[in-house]
Amino acid sequence: MKKVKITVLKTTLDWIADTKGFYQPVYCFALQIGEQETMKDYVLAFK
DSSP states (O other), rough: OOOOOOOEEEEEEEEEEEETEEEEEEEEEEEEESSEEEEEEEESSSO
C-alpha cells in the first residue's frame, strides 16, 4: 500500500445550504494531497 502525505493548509468555519435550503455549519479544510493541487473538503460541525 502506497503512503500519501496529506497537508492541512487552512481550516475555517463556513455555512452551507443543505438539500432543504437550511444553512448548516461546516468545517472547511483546504488540503494538499501529495504533490497535487489544493482541494477543499467539508465536515459537518455537529450531528
